[in-house]
Amino acid sequence: MPVRAALFSLLLASAAVAGEKPCITYKAPPPAEDDRPVATAITVGPQGSDYAFKVDFNRAPWGDACGTRCANTTVFLDTDNDKNTGVKLRDPKSPITGADLSITIQGTREYKDSSSLSVLRIKVKQFSEEATTLEQGMALAELDLRRDTERINAADTTIYLLIDANIGSLPAGPKVRVVYQPPDAKPMIGSAKGLNAPGANRVEIFKEGKLSNPMKKKRSDYE
Secondary structure: OOHHHHHOOEEOOOHHHHOOOOOEEOOOOOOOOOOOOOEEEEEEEEEOOEEEEEEEEOOOOOOOOOOOOOOEEEEEEEOOOOOOOOOOOOOOOOOOOOOOEEEEEEEEEEEEOOEEEEEEEEEEEEOOOOOOOHHHOEEEEEEEOOOOOOOEEEEOOEEEEEEEOOOOOOOOOOEEEEEEOOOOOOOEEEEEEOOOOOOOOOOOOEEOOEEOOOOOOOHHHHO
């Protein structure tokens, strides 16, 4: 990775998102030695045609600090706040029923010969109305911190993301429903502004001291 890309600080939350309180907060119990990092605050908001995320963890979600037990956290979005679209689980009362999108944050390691490298990946899936299980989601994108520096950044225990809503065929509304299920706990539900909320078309990315917009990628660029 070029030094320039490695050193810059990318703050992905727009003025709208930065001013929002987390839509989900979770008080995690003291972690055991083998526990994975757990998300403790999730902030979601519209940023042009993207969904901006700020996810705080109880400890470093990736890197040498967590070794082989790094974050494996999934956030579900009902992008139009309508249970008639999205995944149709067999349990209609499940909070995840109606989710149109899942975003999974994974801290892992790549092994090559006798060495290994810490990697942070983001996996994005869409659920159609025909999907009845989470396994039936369609993979939309896989972001990697090493190459997708305009859409993902990690700072201490916080992950910043921009997810392009133009990939796939996602429904949109003025409000999104956010679902997160902590380990061994009940699902948590929150709500946030959607792409059709007033002011959602305002994009403000702070990069290297200047405001700029992230480059849009074609779907083939993710594959």
